[in-house]
Amino acid sequence: MTVKVEVIEGGIPHNKIMIAGIVSTLVCLYLTYLNVLTSTEMFSFFGGLAVIAALIWGSHTIKVLCSYGIGTGVPSAGMIAFGSGVIAMLLATKFGFYAPIVAAVLAAVIGFILGYVSNNILNMKIPAMVQSLTEMAVVGALTLMGFAALITGGFTFAGLTTGHVTVMGMTLLTHEQSFLGGCLIAVAFLLGAIAIQHPFNACLGPGWQQDRMLMLTAECGFLSMIAAAIMSFALISTGSAIISLLIAIIGWVYTYKEYMVLSKRDAAAWLDAKPIPEVEGH
């Protein structure tokens, strides 16, 4: 016996968002490969756009999953997405050019098994559980890979573990000043985890609107991208980092304004809200 608290009324169907999300994320991730082809770091900002595409998909998946009263709070969904995603993502970086695809497939396998575990062994019996956890793991892995591409300019294991430091005009190879060695991945982890769980947590309720939530996701994504772009100054050339930062700031200002417009639109409307259904187990 399961009960669905909210239904999706109108708006774009979830499958469409899922397909658009995975395609645009993978395309954006592969566009960062232009860095290698052109021997620059100018195209790193595509990593940030991949992050936003993945987050929009992920926050809608959270909406699908958390519409069932899972009783654990929305943030837990974001945490398991990135907890399982980071593991798949780091192994996938070993596969060089194929890393994004391997990350997606590997994360899907991990997510599927975790979904089976929670649905059958833990007896959750929620119809959307297996599919949602599979999607969430893929989103987590691809988001982290996007952050890695944004900050380091690439997504290979060697690129994530090595950096360069200039001492008195000499360029030295270092492992401490890198995405993994400097543990920038921990910051990227939480930037993504907060950005993915916040939108539905903030927008849920009887007045939920799909376009408003997705706009908030984009806003959170660009906000995270600003922080990640600032971190990228340490690892890629200043010009490339400035490009990422400018795109992030422009995107954030635009999405923030749009979100405010949507919020005012929904706030002015009167909604026939039903009493809040009691679904938390207590």
Add this chain to the structure above:
Amino acid sequence: MSAVAAKPAAGGAINWTAMAVGVVMFLILMGICYYFYPTGLMPLLLIVVGGVMIGFGVHFVPVGGAPAAMGQAPGIATGVAMLAAGGGLAGLFGGAWAAAAGQDALVVVITGGIGGGLMMAITCMMVNFVYVFGMGIPAASGKVANDPITGDSQAEFKSQGTEGHGLPFVSFVGGVIGGLFAGAGGTLIYLELLEVYKAALPGVMQITAAQVLPIAISAAGMFAVGMFLVNAVLTAYNITGTIEGPHDPKFKRWPRSVVASAVASALCGLVAILIVAL
């Protein structure tokens, strides 16, 4: 059935078929590890032990959620995942600090446990401060008539229409025990992964052991955090919502969580170890 009357799907029942499938999956994952990287089998086994300790330990933690924030249910007023992350990561930091000081593995794991327990003890104490002096409510359990440890009667202090409130003594003790388990488990995962990476990464990356140290520490720490969160959230799914502590009837659901944590930890640990094997 209307949405208001319906309760969450997850009951206390154990699905034996799924449990058996879980055990088989666990054995298959161990077999894959043995096939690809035989020396990783013992670390993987200890990682699973760590994951199971997290899954089991989180059941002790008094999780109140939103009802507790309104003083209508006992426990700490936040979700399982947040509490477990707070207690476990504090333990992980403590354990990592002991590991960096070059301590014995046992000392490191115990330090991690104490870090987690301390974090939970401070949280529980401050929560009761806020409940008693801020909200003006006494601590009373709604699930038992007498506190199992002190024997104090609870019913007189319980307000009508609530499931109890505040943080009774048994919940406080449960929180500290949960923190001990979770912190020690998280540290064990970190320690085992660190040993694997320190031993194998220099050969894989063709660099010296000193150069590989920041990468090994960062990767092991990140994986430990990731596996910690996976185990904590799976346990949260097992509890579904709130739990008062070891005296709560929901505590009896722990066998499911142990199997689930074992499978999840074996899976995530295997992927983490394969980084040096592939």
